[in-house]
Amino acid sequence: MSKKITKICCIGAGYVGGPTMAVIAQKCPDIKVTVVDINSRRIAAWNDEDVDKIPVYEPGLSEVVAEARGRNLFFSTEVDKAIDEAEMIFISVNTPTKTYGKGKGMAADLKYIELCARQIARVAKDDKIVVEKSTLPVRTAGALKSILQNTGNGVRFDILSNPEFLAEGTAVQDLLAPDRVLIGGDSEESIRALADVYANWVPEKNILTTNVWSSELSKLTANAFLAQRVSSINALSELCEKTGADVNEVARAIGTDSRIGPKFLKASVGFGGSCFQKDILNLVYIAKSYGLNEVADYWEQVVLMNDHQKHRFADNIITTLYNTVSGKKIAFLGWAFKKDTNDTRESAAIHVADYLLNEQAEIVVYDPKVTEEQIYADLDYLNTRDEKENRKLVTVVNDPYKAMKEAHAVAVLTEWDEFRAYDWQRVYDTMLKPSFVFDGRAVLDREQLTDMGFEVYTIGVGR
Numbered sequence: 001m002s003k004k005i006t007k008i009c010c011i012g013a014g015y016v017g018g019p020t021m022a023v024i025a026q027k028c029p030d031i032k033v034t035v036v037d038i039n040s041r042r043i044a045a046w047n048d049e050d051v052d053k054i055p056v057y058e059p060g061l062s063e064v065v066a067e068a069r070g071r072n073l074f075f076s077t078e079v080d081k082a083i084d085e086a087e088m089i090f091i092s093v094n095t096p097t098k099t100y101g102k103g104k105g106m107a108a109d110l111k112y113i114e115l116c117a118r119q120i121a122r123v124a125k126d127d128k129i130v131v132e133k134s135t136l137p138v139r140t141a142g143a144l145k146s147i148l149q150n151t152g153n154g155v156r157f158d159i160l161s162n163p164e165f166l167a168e169g170t171a172v173q174d175l176l177a178p179d180r181v182l183i184g185g186d187s188e189e190s191i192r193a194l195a196d197v198y199a200n201w202v203p204e205k206n207i208l209t210t211n212v213w214s215s216e217l218s219k220l221t222a223n224a225f226l227a228q229r230v231s232s233i234n235a236l237s238e239l240c241e242k243t244g245a246d247v248n249e250v251a252r253a254i255g256t257d258s259r260i261g262p263k264f265l266k267a268s269v270g271f272g273g274s275c276f277q278k279d280i281l282n283l284v285y286i287a288k289s290y291g292l293n294e295v296a297d298y299w300e301q302v303v304l305m306n307d308h309q310k311h312r313f314a315d316n317i318i319t320t321l322y323n324t325v326s327g328k329k330i331a332f333l334g335w336a337f338k339k340d341t342n343d344t345r346e347s348a349a350i351h352v353a354d355y356l357l358n359e360q361a362e363i364v365v366y367d368p369k370v371t372e373e374q375i376y377a378d379l380d381y382l383n384t385r386d387e388k389e390n391r392k393l394v395t396v397v398n399d400p401y402k403a404m405k406e407a408h409a410v411a412v413l414t415e416w417d418e419f420r421a422y423d424w425q426r427v428y429d430t431m432l433k434p435s436f437v438f439d440g441r442a443v444l445d446r447e448q449l450t451d452m453g454f455e456v457y458t459i460g461v462g463r
């Protein structure tokens with residue numbers, strides 16, 4: 001018999017904690033789910049009466065939150081209280097790449113994880129199941145165990161690894177019908193208790209259990225494999241451009257081989273998002289720390305290729321615009337790292353913009369979901385130039401036609417569906433001539449645009 005869970009606490013109300021707990025609460029009405037965070041602004045937004053103002057934009061999420069919030073789903077800043085009440089505590093805080101000290105620029109920064117462990121150790125008065133939901137370096141559970149078990153207050157902590165595989169933009173659908181739920185741990189009873197939570201809506205055959213180290217490492221491995229496919233197809237996109245091949249045709253041709261499969265073969269201006277780069281660098285760091293230099297070099301190439309892809313896209317804009325973009329208006333369609341999300345972390349758009357700004361381009365950005373404040377914050381964070389200069393060179397508008405009016409070039413950085421549906425003739429009529437389009441996502445109808453008179457460059461398509 002496993003322990004029946006009635007109260008869950010999740011520390012971290014971000015892109016993972018929020019949606020994951022909302023779905024657990026929706027599917028398990030008998031479990032009280034409390035999501036806590038030290039960021040009171042974020043918690044206030046999760047509690048906003050207008051459910052469309054919750055801090056994470058995901059198709060279908062506001063409906064799930066509307067159903068469960070106030071019933072058995074709660075968002076709060078009272079971290080101690082929620083820890084104290086819960087039988088099961090998910091840790092879903094951020095684990096960014098370290099920006100200082102040993103492992104700077106490579107290793108995962110585990111300070112937030114450790115703070116959570118210490119807080120749980122301090123507050124807990126009865127036995128708890130602690131679930132690693134954040135993505136962590138393999139063997140972190142050992143460190144957590146050591147912190148939790150040395151408090152001397154006699155509480156038993158079982159640690160489980162339960163990595164999250166949702167992708168942003170499809171989070172709700174991924175959570176409702178996951179390819180698999182992965183649970184790693186030592187205690188059969190605790191594994192069962194967590195499996196029983198998921199079994200409320202996930203078929204048993206999709207709930208995999210492993211030892212805790214395999215589970216931790218599987219998460220880094222899954223992201224490394226996915227990112228590797230993107231870098232592989234992006235590497236070929238450059239060769240396609242040189243040889244007259246079309247990377248989309250190549251992707252279709254190889255993707256029909258059932259051993260290869262069709263997914264994650266879409267060439268792009270480079271992968272972004274908060275995790276691919278961070279998790280691969282973390283994997284590289286771990287491999288190096290074991291002296292596995294060939295393994296480390298192999299995976300690092302995935303990130304290097306991605307950097308190259310972003311730079312060569314920007315470089316091509318400069319070369320094509322007669323080797324200078326100084327004072328030229330470039331309209332950016334999209335800023336988010338992929339469609340259907342307002343998340344911009346590590347978005348290729350940021351790096352392409354930075355590169356062009358170094359060449360004194362004037363950039364006008366339109367993204368249907370990203371705020372002006374976020375766009376400036378992303379550029380300021382790079383610290384390449386002062387904040388005033390960023391505001392002078394970059395303008396953010398909420399009308400795509402305004403963004404493209406009198407522009408020298410349009411660059412597509414995100415694959416938002418609406419970009420296809422624009423009146424491109426109207427855009428052409430208002431742009432400077434020659435009117436260049438740089439489609440970094442291969443979403444626009446190249447032939448149609450060329451017929452209208454545009455000079456079109458599509459990523460991965462040779463001329």
Ligand SMILES: NC(=O)C1=CN([C@@H]2O[C@H](COP(=O)(O)OP(=O)(O)OC[C@H]3O[C@@H](n4cnc5c(N)ncnc54)[C@H](O)[C@@H]3O)[C@@H](O)[C@H]2O)C=CC1
Pocket residue numbers: 011012013014015016017036037038039042079092093094095112115116133134135136164165166167168274275
């Ligand atoms: N974003 C994604 O799509 C996915 C992320 N992951 C992993 O999940 C973890 C969380 O990622 P996100 O949700 O994107 O991060 P996030 O940055 O959106 O959210 C993390 C939240 O944790 C809070 N926090 C940090 N320390 C805290 C503390 N001591 N007490 C209370 N709250 C605290 C922060 O204020 C923040 O709101 C990371 O390890 C990430 O690698 C895994 C799968 C998908």
Ligand SMILES: O=C(O)[C@H]1O[C@H](OP(=O)(O)OP(=O)(O)OC[C@H]2O[C@@H](n3ccc(=O)[nH]c3=O)[C@H](O)[C@@H]2O)[C@H](O)[C@@H](O)[C@@H]1O
Pocket residue numbers: 135164165166167168169223226230263264265266267268269270271272273274275276337338339
């Ligand atoms: O650990 C994480 O954070 C998550 O990372 C990715 O999810 P996410 O980054 O949200 O989105 P993806 O759909 O994987 O896209 C990542 C980036 O790769 C790009 N991409 C993706 C697929 C493709 O074929 N081509 C391509 O350029 C996207 O545009 C985007 O910039 C993984 O897909 C999730 O399984 C994982 O849980």
